[in-house]
Amino acid sequence: MTIEQTSILILDDEPIVSKRLKPSLEKKGYEVETFTRSSEALQRVTERQFNIVITDLKMEGMDGMQFLTEVKELNPDTEVIVMTGFATMATAKESYNKGVFDFLAKPFKLGEIFEVIAKAEKKIKRLER
Amino acid sequence: MKILVALDGKFYSRGIVKEVARLSESTLADVVFLGVQDSETEVSQSQQMVLHECQQDLYSYFRPDELPYADFSLEKWQKIASGDWKVSATGMKEFTLRIRSGSVAKAVVDVAGEMECDLVVLGCDLKHGCDWDGDMNVPLRIAEDAPCSVLVIKQSGNTREIVSILDQSEVHQEAIEMVNQLVTLHSADLTIVGVQEKNEDKKDQMEQRMVELLKYYNDRAVSAWAKVINSAMVTDYVTESSQNAIIALWMGGKQSLLKRLFSHSMVDKLLNTSKSSVFILR
Numbered sequence: 001m002t003i004e005q006t007s008i009l010i011l012d013d014e015p016i017v018s019k020r021l022k023p024s025l026e027k028k029g030y031e032v033e034t035f036t037r038s039s040e041a042l043q044r045v046t047e048r049q050f051n052i053v054i055t056d057l058k059m060e061g062m063d064g065m066q067f068l069t070e071v072k073e074l075n076p077d078t079e080v081i082v083m084t085g086f087a088t089m090a091t092a093k094e095s096y097n098k099g100v101f102d103f104l105a106k107p108f109k110l111g112e113i114f115e116v117i118a119k120a121e122k123k124i125k126r127l128e129r
Numbered sequence: 130m131k132i133l134v135a136l137d138g139k140f141y142s143r144g145i146v147k148e149v150a151r152l153s154e155s156t157l158a159d160v161v162f163l164g165v166q167d168s169e170t171e172v173s174q175s176q177q178m179v180l181h182e183c184q185q186d187l188y189s190y191f192r193p194d195e196l197p198y199a200d201f202s203l204e205k206w207q208k209i210a211s212g213d214w215k216v217s218a219t220g221m222k223e224f225t226l227r228i229r230s231g232s233v234a235k236a237v238v239d240v241a242g243e244m245e246c247d248l249v250v251l252g253c254d255l256k257h258g259c260d261w262d263g264d265m266n267v268p269l270r271i272a273e274d275a276p277c278s279v280l281v282i283k284q285s286g287n288t289r290e291i292v293s294i295l296d297q298s299e300v301h302q303e304a305i306e307m308v309n310q311l312v313t314l315h316s317a318d319l320t321i322v323g324v325q326e327k328n329e330d331k332k333d334q335m336e337q338r339m340v341e342l343l344k345y346y347n348d349r350a351v352s353a354w355a356k357v358i359n360s361a362m363v364t365d366y367v368t369e370s371s372q373n374a375i376i377a378l379w380m381g382g383k384q385s386l387l388k389r390l391f392s393h394s395m396v397d398k399l400l401n402t403s404k405s406s407v408f409i410l411r
Binding site: 013014016058060085087088092093103107108109111112 | 307
């Protein structure tokens with residue numbers, strides 16, 4: 001897949017998170033889709049491939065760990081960034097074992113997630129060549 | 130998350146490194162260790178040594194294969210401005226040592242803003258309440274003026290309860306997340322306390338906010354208790370609870386009720402009388 005516009009899916013059951021991230025990322029030229037329900041986000045990743053998936057871990061219904069496992073199984077090339085308000089060493093380890101690109105504990109500044117996304121994008125482009 | 134840790138060579142600073150290590154291990158945070166000195170012209174060797182030793186202490190907390198920070202040499206200290214030096218290394222996450230000249234509180238507040246930190250952590254000497262190298266004003270000034278949340282560690286180790294006193298102004302998501310990280314770190318019980326004024330309209334707002342917060346925690350399988358107290362009782366309640374639990378005070382914006390109730394002298398009183406750590410949330 002050749003990247004023209006990097007596509008990002010954001011899953012967080014707190015609407016405020018997507019509300020904060022979506023416009024800033026779109027302003028930077030990313031194509032962004034946001035979801036607050038993991039079932040809907042999972043449905044979407046079965047329909048199309050995203051370059052980057054950003055997901056919360058602790059959510060109502062299917063948790064983020066299960067979601068990212070499904071995403072990686074469906075599209076191993078998708079880079080997954082985990083964000084969590086309830087960080088533990090065990091969840092960080094488990095996330096990395098499942099192949100996530102980075103792990104961000106909330107709260108974080110927008111600059112921090114921009115930096116991580118840029119790094120993920122760089123990796124995707126390097127692998128494309 | 131980016132954590133700024135204010136350090137000097139005293140025992141109360143060294144004593145918080147393990148607690149910071151636990152926090153940085155669980156959150157995989159970027160970490161900044163900041164020392165403050167008088168001289169603007171030359172960087173203090175002893176200050177460099179203190180920060181380096183604390184950094185080594187923190188690194189040693191991790192298993193070598195799980196250390197998220199890269200090692201760096203002290204020879205790489207760079208002057209980045211007058212009275213401002215730093216050295217940093219980027220591994221999976223970034224670790225920075227920084228020395229700034231000037232007054233301690235101002236330097237901490239300024240660097241926290243410049244580096245866009247999410248949390249400032251510092252220890253304090255309990256001999257006279259809560260002071261920094263004999264100066265009672267340092268922890269207070271930092272707690273009052275920092276642009277982000279501040280954790281003043283008075284007692285390291287496991288706390289079983291965190292009492293989060295809710296403001297009536299807007300509840301920031303960042304502050305909720307900061308409390309969540311502390312609850313997770315300590316596996317602590319969370320008590321959310323709403324402060325109620327006589328105004329009936331605001332009473333409804335407060336109750337609604339408490340219900341929303343309880344739902345938020347319930348949805349995430351985190352057990353939380355809720356309690357509403359009258360504003361006239363808040364200072365006594367906080368003083369009493371702070372003997373055992375970490376107190377998280379929500380000091381919001383201009384509309385902050387807690388800011389009005391906890392005048393400068395009350396935050397000072399809390400810092401000085403609390404046996405456990407104090408968390409100022411923004």
